[in-house]
Each structure stands twice: as C-alpha cells, then as structure tokens.
Amino acid sequence: METFFNPKSVVVIGASNSPFNLGATICRSMNEFSPWDGRVYAVNRKAEAVHGCPGYAAVTDIPDAVDLAVIITPAAVVPDFVDQCAEKGIKHLIIESSGFSEGGEQGRAMQRRIDETAKKNHMRIMGPNCLGVLNTQNKFCCFYGIQQDDFNVFARENGTISYIIQSGGIVVIVLESFSMDVVKANKIVSIGNKSDIDEADMLEYFQQDDSTQVIGMYLENIKNGRKFIEAARRVTKPILAFKTGRTSEGSQAAMSHTAGMANNDEVFDNACKQGGIIRVNSISELHALPKIFTHMPPLQGKRIAVFTNSGAFGGITADLLVQAGLEMARLSPETQEKLSRTGQIFNVSNPIDLGPALSMQTFLEIFDILLSSNEVDGLLPVPSLWHPMVIDAIVELVKKCRYYGKPAAIYTPNAVHKTVTYRQQYQVPIFESPEEAVRALKVSYQNSRYLAMKMALEERKQAVCNRDGELSCGSMR
Amino acid sequence: METFFNPKSVVVIGASNSPFNLGATICRSMNEFSPWDGRVYAVNRKAEAVHGCPGYAAVTDIPDAVDLAVIITPAAVVPDFVDQCAEKGIKHLIIESSGFSEGGEQGRAMQRRIDETAKKNHMRIMGPNCLGVLNTQNKFCCFYGIQQDDFNVFARENGTISYIIQSGGIVVIVLESFSMDVVKANKIVSIGNKSDIDEADMLEYFQQDDSTQVIGMYLENIKNGRKFIEAARRVTKPILAFKTGRTSEGSQAAMSHTAGMANNDEVFDNACKQGGIIRVNSISELHALPKIFTHMPPLQGKRIAVFTNSGAFGGITADLLVQAGLEMARLSPETQEKLSRTGQIFNVSNPIDLGPALSMQTFLEIFDILLSSNEVDGLLPVPSLWHPMVIDAIVELVKKCRYYGKPAAIYTPNAVHKTVTYRQQYQVPIFESPEEAVRALKVSYQNSRYLAMKMALEERKQAVCNRDGELSCGSMR
Numbered sequence: 001m002e003t004f005f006n007p008k009s010v011v012v013i014g015a016s017n018s019p020f021n022l023g024a025t026i027c028r029s030m031n032e033f034s035p036w037d038g039r040v041y042a043v044n045r046k047a048e049a050v051h052g053c054p055g056y057a058a059v060t061d062i063p064d065a066v067d068l069a070v071i072i073t074p075a076a077v078v079p080d081f082v083d084q085c086a087e088k089g090i091k092h093l094i095i096e097s098s099g100f101s102e103g104g105e106q107g108r109a110m111q112r113r114i115d116e117t118a119k120k121n122h123m124r125i126m127g128p129n130c131l132g133v134l135n136t137q138n139k140f141c142c143f144y145g146i147q148q149d150d151f152n153v154f155a156r157e158n159g160t161i162s163y164i165i166q167s168g169g170i171v172v173i174v175l176e177s178f179s180m181d182v183v184k185a186n187k188i189v190s191i192g193n194k195s196d197i198d199e200a201d202m203l204e205y206f207q208q209d210d211s212t213q214v215i216g217m218y219l220e221n222i223k224n225g226r227k228f229i230e231a232a233r234r235v236t237k238p239i240l241a242f243k244t245g246r247t248s249e250g251s252q253a254a255m256s257h258t259a260g261m262a263n264n265d266e267v268f269d270n271a272c273k274q275g276g277i278i279r280v281n282s283i284s285e286l287h288a289l290p291k292i293f294t295h296m297p298p299l300q301g302k303r304i305a306v307f308t309n310s311g312a313f314g315g316i317t318a319d320l321l322v323q324a325g326l327e328m329a330r331l332s333p334e335t336q337e338k339l340s341r342t343g344q345i346f347n348v349s350n351p352i353d354l355g356p357a358l359s360m361q362t363f364l365e366i367f368d369i370l371l372s373s374n375e376v377d378g379l380l381p382v383p384s385l386w387h388p389m390v391i392d393a394i395v396e397l398v399k400k401c402r403y404y405g406k407p408a409a410i411y412t413p414n415a416v417h418k419t420v421t422y423r424q425q426y427q428v429p430i431f432e433s434p435e436e437a438v439r440a441l442k443v444s445y446q447n448s449r450y451l452a453m454k455m456a457l458e459e460r461k462q463a464v465c466n467r468d469g470e471l472s473c474g475s476m477r
Numbered sequence: 478m479e480t481f482f483n484p485k486s487v488v489v490i491g492a493s494n495s496p497f498n499l500g501a502t503i504c505r506s507m508n509e510f511s512p513w514d515g516r517v518y519a520v521n522r523k524a525e526a527v528h529g530c531p532g533y534a535a536v537t538d539i540p541d542a543v544d545l546a547v548i549i550t551p552a553a554v555v556p557d558f559v560d561q562c563a564e565k566g567i568k569h570l571i572i573e574s575s576g577f578s579e580g581g582e583q584g585r586a587m588q589r590r591i592d593e594t595a596k597k598n599h600m601r602i603m604g605p606n607c608l609g610v611l612n613t614q615n616k617f618c619c620f621y622g623i624q625q626d627d628f629n630v631f632a633r634e635n636g637t638i639s640y641i642i643q644s645g646g647i648v649v650i651v652l653e654s655f656s657m658d659v660v661k662a663n664k665i666v667s668i669g670n671k672s673d674i675d676e677a678d679m680l681e682y683f684q685q686d687d688s689t690q691v692i693g694m695y696l697e698n699i700k701n702g703r704k705f706i707e708a709a710r711r712v713t714k715p716i717l718a719f720k721t722g723r724t725s726e727g728s729q730a731a732m733s734h735t736a737g738m739a740n741n742d743e744v745f746d747n748a749c750k751q752g753g754i755i756r757v758n759s760i761s762e763l764h765a766l767p768k769i770f771t772h773m774p775p776l777q778g779k780r781i782a783v784f785t786n787s788g789a790f791g792g793i794t795a796d797l798l799v800q801a802g803l804e805m806a807r808l809s810p811e812t813q814e815k816l817s818r819t820g821q822i823f824n825v826s827n828p829i830d831l832g833p834a835l836s837m838q839t840f841l842e843i844f845d846i847l848l849s850s851n852e853v854d855g856l857l858p859v860p861s862l863w864h865p866m867v868i869d870a871i872v873e874l875v876k877k878c879r880y881y882g883k884p885a886a887i888y889t890p891n892a893v894h895k896t897v898t899y900r901q902q903y904q905v906p907i908f909e910s911p912e913e914a915v916r917a918l919k920v921s922y923q924n925s926r927y928l929a930m931k932m933a934l935e936e937r938k939q940a941v942c943n944r945d946g947e948l949s950c951g952s953m954r
Contacts, residue, residue: 247795
C-alpha cells in the first residue's frame with residue numbers, strides 16, 4: 001500500500017497536450033506544483049511530452065522501472081492499458097476514469113476484464129471512478145484538475161488526519177475547509193468504485209501509518225460488511241464516518257454515483273457500534289470535529305461545566321448537552337465558594353455566568369478550579385471576545401486542558417467569520433457553533449467509552465489466557 | 478409603540494463622563510455615529526454634557542418635551558428616575574439596567590414599585606435588563622457599548638426582517654452574521670425581563686409595520702401563553718422562533734438570565750403549532766433561513782428536484798429531503814427526455830447529475846424545464862462553482878424562480894468562506910450547507926401549509942357567516 005502514497009516513479013496514462021486534457025493537469029501538479037521529486041512519464045497516442053514529463057505511445061515503451069500507473073483515459077481503452085501495465089510489471093494502479101460498474105452492463109464487462117488481469121498479475125487497483133491519492137508528507141498528489149492555488153492549500157503543512165473518501169467532490173470541500181482551521185490533513189485517498197482496494201484495506205493502512213492520528217471517512221456504501229467490521233475493530237485511532245443512503249432515496253442516488261450495492265443502512269450502523277466508528281451527521285462534521293481529538297485530551301466522563309459571559313448561552317448549551325446525553329456538572333458548595341472568591345461572577349452554579357468584566361487572573365483561577373475539580377470531566381467555555389485579553393485567556397486554557405488531561409470544546413459567540421479569524425490567528429481549537437462544540441464533546445466521550453470497553457474486554461481475555469495457559473489463549477485471538 | 482422606534486427626543490438617564498460609563502456609549506452612538514437627527518439629553522449627578530448631549534441633574538430639569546427615556550443606572554435608583562419620568566410626562570421608557578426580577582427579592586420589590594408608577598401614569602416600559610431598540614430605517618439605536626465599526630455593520634442598509642430578542646448577546650450575533658449575507662435587518666428589539674412590553678406586543682407591532690416582511694424571535698420564556706398565541710394568530714408574516722429551555726437544565730439556566738417562569742416547553746411547541754410559528758433549531762437558523770422568504774417565492778408543495786454536478790450531493794440531499802418530510806420529485810419519461818435533449822447530462826432522473834461540463838444555455842434550459850413542470854414544486858440546486866459561468870447561471874436561476882413562482886434553495890459545495898464571498902459579491906441567496914438548504918425548503922413549505930389552512934378556515938367561517946347572516950358572523954370573530 002505504501003507505494004500508492006510514496007512512489008518513486010509514476011506514469012500518467014492518458015495525459016496529452018489536447019485542450020481540457022485531465023491527465024495533463026496531473027502531470028502539471030506532479031511536475032510543476034509539487035516539490036515531490038519522483039519521476040513522471042506520460043502515455044499518449046502522439047508519444048508527446050506533457051508539462052515536462054517525457055511521453056511514450058505505450059507503457060511498455062518507458063525505458064525505466066515504474067512503481068505506479070495513473071490511468072485517466074476513456075473507459076473503453078482502460079482494459080488494454082491495464083494489460084500494458086501488467087506486461088511492464090507495474091503492481092500499483094490508480095484508475096481515475098469513470099464508466100465502469102456505475103455505467104451499465106458494458107462497463108461491468110470491462111471491469112471484469114480488468115479484475116482478471118489484476119488478479120493474475122498480483123496488481124492492486126485503486127478506483128475506478130476516483131481522484132486517487134494526496135500525501136501531504138511528501139506532497140505527492142495525483143488528483144486531476146487541480147490549480148496551483150488549490151494545490152498550495154491542499155498540500156499545505158502536513159497534519160495528522162487521514163481521510164478515506166468515496167467521492168472527489170467531498171475531498172475538495174474537506175481540504176478547502178482545513179485551510180480555515182487548526183487541523184491539517186495527512187493523507188487523503190479517494191477510492192471511488194472500490195473494485196479492489198476498499199475502505200477496510202485503507203483502515204488497516206491508516207492504523208499502521210504512524211503519521212495518522214485520526215481517520216475520517218465518507219462512504220456511499222460498504223463493500224464487505226464483515227471485512228469492514230474486522231478492520232475497524234483493529235483500529236485504535238478515532239474514526240469519524242459519514243455515510244449517505246440513510247433513506248432508500250439517498251441509497252438509490254448513491255448507487256448511480258459510485259456503483260456498489262444499495263446497503264441496508266442499519267448494517268452500517270451496527271458496524272459502527274461494533275467497530276467503534278463514530279457516525280457523523282454532516283460533511284462539515286468530518287472536518288470540524290477532528291480537532292477535539294488532535295488538540296484536546298479525551299473526555300472521560302459525562303459531566304460538563306459551562307461558563308460564559310453571554311447569559312443566553314447558558315440555557316442554549318444546557319439544552320444541547322442534555323439532549324446529547326451528556327450532563328451539566330453539579331458543582332458542590334465548596335467549588336462554588338472557590339469560584340465566588342475569584343472575582344465578580346454573576347452566577348457560580350453551572351452554567352457559570354461570568355458577567356461582562358473579568359481579568360486574566362480571574363480567568364486562570366476559574367480554569368484551575370474547574371479542571372482540577374473531581375466534579376467536572378470537561379468544559380464548554382463560551383467566552384465573548386469583547387477584549388483582546390479573552391483570546392489570550394483561551395490560549396492559556398488550551399495549555400491547562402493538556403496539563404489536567406480534560407478537554408474544553410470552546411465556542412466564542414460571534415459571527416462565524418470572526419471565529420475563523422481568531423482561530424487561525426491564535427491557532428486555538430474554537431468551534432463555529434454551540435451545536436458543533438457539544439457534538440465534539442459527545443464524539444470524544446463516545447470514543448473514550450469505546451476504548452475503555454475494548455480494554456476491559458481485552459483484560460478479560462487476558463485473564464482467561466493466564467488461567468487456561470498459552471494454548472487456549474492463542475486460539476482465542 | 479411607534480415612539481420606541483421613532484422618537485423625536487430622548488433622555489439617557491445615567492450617561493456621564495466617568496470612565497467605562499455605558500450610558501455615555503449610548504449618547505455617543507446616537508449623537509456621533511448615527512445620522513438619526515432627534516435631540517438627546519443626558520441625566521447625571523454633575524449635570525454634565527456627554528458626547529455633545531446637554532446634561533441635567535434631573536429629568537424634570539430638561540426644558541423641552543421628551544418622547545423617550547433610556548435608563549441605564551444602578552438598579553437601586555431606577556424607581557426614583559421612573560418617578561421623575563412620570564412627573565415629566567414621558568410615556569415611553571427603556572430600562573436597560575439589570576438587577577430586577579432576575580436578581581432576588583429586593584429586585585422584585587423595586588420592580589413592583591416601577592410597575593405601579595407606570596400603570597398609574599399610562600407609561601409603557603421596555604426591559605428591564607435589555608439592550609433596547611435598533612431601527613435601521615432611521616438609524617435610531619439605543620444599544621449600549623456599541624463601537625463605530627459595529628454601528629456601521631448593524632445599521633447598514635435597511636432590510637425587511639425584524640427581530641424580537643430576549644438577550645443582548647444574541648442581537649450581536651444575528652446582526653454580525655447579516656453582514657455576510659444577502660438579507661438585512663429592519664428593526665431589532667431586545668425585550669429583556671419583559672415587565673411590561675412582551676413578545677406578544679411586539680408581534681402585533683411588527684405585523685402592522687409595513688417595512689417588516691419576516692419576524693425572527695429569540696425567547697427564553699413566554700410571558701403569557703394565551704396572549705402570545707392570540708397575537709401569533711393575527712400575524713400573516715412568517716415567524717421564525719428559537720426558544721431555550723427544551724430541557725429542565727436549559728430552562729433553569731434561562732431563568733437565572735432573564736427571570737420569568739420556567740415554562741413547560743410543550744406549551745411553547747403548541748403555541749407554535751396554533752400560531753403558525755416556525756420553531757428553529759439553532760441561533761444560526763435565525764439569520765440563515767429568512768432569505769428563503771425574502772429572496773424566493775414560497776414552496777407550495779413537497780416535491781423537490783435536485784440537480785448537481787457533484788454526484789455525492791445527490792445522495793446526501795435525497796437523504797436530507799426525505800428525512801425532513803419532503804419528497805424527491807418523480808420526473809416523467811417526457812420530462813427526462815426533455816432534460817436529455819439539453820446536452821450531455823449524466824443522469825436525468827432525480828437527483829439529476831449534470832456531469833462536470835455544462836454551458837450557460839444548458840443551465841437555462843434545465844431551469845425552464847424543471848420550474849415549468851407540474852411534477853416539481855421547488856428546486857435544490859447543488860452546482861459546483863468550477864467556472865465563473867456557473868455563478869452567472871445562479872443569478873439567472875433566481876430571476877426564473879420569481880418568474881415561475883417556485884423557490885430554489887441553492888447550495889454550492891465548497892468551504893463556507895467561498896460561499897460567503899460568492900453570496901455577497903453576486904447578492905444571491907446561497908445557503909452554507911445542504912442541511913441549511915433543506916431546512917429552508919422545509920420552513921417555507923411549513924409556512925405555506927399554515928397559511929393555506931388558515932385561509933381555508935376563514936373561508937369556512939365566511940361561508941357560515943353568509944348563511945347565518947351578519948349577527949352570528951360578528952359573534953364568531
């Protein structure tokens with residue numbers, strides 16, 4: 001699998017100098033936009049060089065060894081090129097062309113021919129009908145149609161979140177949104193129709209991949225439910241997944257897009273429960289929620305303390321937390337007394353109403369009191385940014401959360417564009433709505449619970465092993 | 478009520494030149510930021526002028542007639558100033574000070590004294606514990622703490638949406654968000670503890686107010702359920718309302734913020750149903766959804782046609798529409814045939830997959846086919862903005878929707894900051910997520926249904942009147 005993300009040499013089959021040629025855009029981004037330093041070849045009828053990549057009429061004409069082939073020709077000629085790749089000894093193929101299983105009987109017949117060639121020659125195939133791979137570590141990217149500006153945004157700093165995404169359009173939204181956030185992408189893979197490599201294979205890969213901390217998924221169907229659950233079970237990193245097809249209408253629409261069977265959505269829900277996958281409710285949650293994992297310790301319990309200097313948000317967040325199955329932390333008289341001593345606070349019971357004016361010192365004391373209290377598992381701070389001091393206090397809060405090992409899902413009540421500006425300028429994980437902040441706490445708690453259950457289960461297994469000796473232990477695994 | 482929004486002369490009681498004086502910020506915005514040309518007086522201990530507003534030691538010292546008093550002193554001295562206002566003959570008071578019903582027994586006693594004076598002297602009171610009024614028509618604004626930049630944003634072009642908001646913090650978020658959208662505010666009123674004027678009074682006022690087209694509400698409680706329902710029933714404009722206190726925790730938090738009884742939330746839900754109020758799910762819906770009413774014809778039926786060139790959104794929107802109780806329009810073979818003839822479309826059944834490349838002409842033909850079809854009640858277009866032509870097509874779509882009398886809730890699949898930029902630049906109503914677009918269709922349909930029911934009911938009444946003669950008709954009304 002590593003070759004897909006870190007090839008030394010690539011051939012783009014179907015790249016030419018014709019106007020609107022999509023393969024040419026791949027050559028361009030590999031050879032001109034990216035500092036990735038592998039060799040790139042083009043294959044086209046005229047054997048012409050494309051954006052500085054030497055051109056050949058056939059794959060077998062390329063004089064050097066090639067690690068990876070990217071195919072972006074009309075569907076009808078793809079099977080022949082797959083044969084050429086087999087002859088050349090290329091073991092890794094990304095087929096970006098569409099018109100296979102999602103395109104009727106003729107497409108399915110071509111798909112079968114490709115599958116046979118691949119099987120016989122031990123080739124691994126990504127796609128068809130996909131966008132391929134982006135690796136922000138080495139800046140390798142075989143997406144088509146990318147402009148210089150987009151490339152710069154997408155391949156920016158190398159982050160820790162990797163995505164498995166069945167649709168190219170969603171890749172673009174997720175990556176664009178990251179440019180406004182504190183989290184960054186690590187690797188992205190768009191798997192399309194999944195004729196060979198599927199979501200389960202990618203889960204396995206990202207679990208092993210050291211630079212991946214969180215895994216995100218956009219799926220239109222599951223190729224193999226059993227394999228998917230098994231793979232998910234082996235993953236110890238948080239997995240956030242969005243899947244379409246909750247209704248039969250949605251499921252039908254997805255089928256015409258990336259083929260695949262119309263899955264029973266309950267099967268996926270069950271897979272999520274068994275494999276500890278967090279099912280998210282929108283595309284925006286896919287890019288908005290990971291920061292609770294990358295920038296905050298996990299939420300280990302349900303009890304949340306809210307503090308705000310915009311009284312309305314006390315009620316709003318209390319509603320949201322309770323509706324999400326979390327709890328408003330009950331603060332003891334001692335804790336309330338400590339809070340009272342910090343300064344002029346309007347209301348020291350949870351939700352804590354800070355009132356309009358607070359000093360930095362008061363903020364820091366409140367953070368310490370709440371984070372050190374065994375009555376509180378996590379924080380939902382809703383501070384108005386009425387003074388530059390408040391954002392400095394938020395920066396300190398993030399440090400204190402790490403110190404105490406408890407998370408805060410911060411929301412600053414203002415229009416989203418202001419939130420985004422502050423978040424980027426200070427690189428603090430601020431959520432864009434109270435709903436999003438509560439969801440972040442919820443998914444963090446969900447993940448902690450799953451890991452705790454899993455650990456308990458493994459300890460029980462271990463206890464059985466220790467009692468029954470090595471032999472039965474081996475068989476249980 | 479008109480005097481609150483259009484006074485000729487105002488006294489700000491509690492405005493002085495002390496540092497951090499909130500009253501001074503009101504004098505400043507009235508006298509320096511705003512082109513509103515009424516007279517402003519200040520009342521303070523030193524009888525000093527504030528930001529060019531002549532100062533007096535008592536309200537009764539002001540030589541001229543005064544329409545409206547804005548009180549922003551410590552709670553303890555408010556009752557005395559209310560007495561002074563009574564003596565001066567001022568009939569309209571906005572009490573912005575806090576510390577009354579929400580602040581314990583002493584506060585409640587002061588509140589009672591104020592109520593008695595007001596009753597005896599036929600005075601109307603807004604507040605206490607509020608931010609008062611903004612009227613973007615004449616730029617009259619008595620909010621405290623407003624800076625020049627904020628004022629410019631808030632009082633911008635005069636729009637058609639008026640808000641009744643119980644909390645000052647929410648006022649600021651809503652107004653800031655409008656600066657990124659195509660809709661604009663008309664009048665905003667922050668009613669706080671509602672000792673006298675309540676949400677029902679304001680509904681009545683905005684129903685009569687010609688420049689108000691849509692009404693938004695943020696409530697923490699309902700003062701008088703019966704009065705509220707009766708008022709809502711008389712309103713024929715769309716009302717969008719957000720209320721906290723869905724859970725007992727949220728309700729308790731709201732009580733400590735703006736006093737009031739902890740209402741049974743079901744009572745509010747019933748009031749919404751009976752009064753045709755659309756209950757929204759978040760603060761952001763309060764400012765994001767009105768554009769479906771101001772910029773689009775109403776949705777009169779459930780059948781929605783989706784078209785997109787980002788295949789993934791076919792499945793996503795189909796799920797969302799069906800979950801919202803709307804329907805995917807079934808396109809007849811004739812309609813599909815017409816769509817096929819427009820150009821190279823991937824999939825002509827709903828959701829329509831436009832494929833990547835389309836001409837302006839093709840777009841326009843698709844709009845005409847769908848909007849003129851009696852199989853379709855509204856559109857959910859999800860066009861990728863891959864080419865400047867697409868945004869030009871959206872501009873044309875808005876015109877065609879008005880022509881055919883059917884709405885489109887447009888979502889362009891990209892990061893929110895791009896959406897906002899396009900929306901502002903082209904002044905077209907684009908929603909920020911597929912969820913928001915579907916909610917917009919849903920609330921438009923909900924409002925149409927309510928109005929249709931109401932009209933049917935009135936026609937039945939009329940029929941009874943015609944049969945039974947004038948007398949029984951009068952008694953039925």
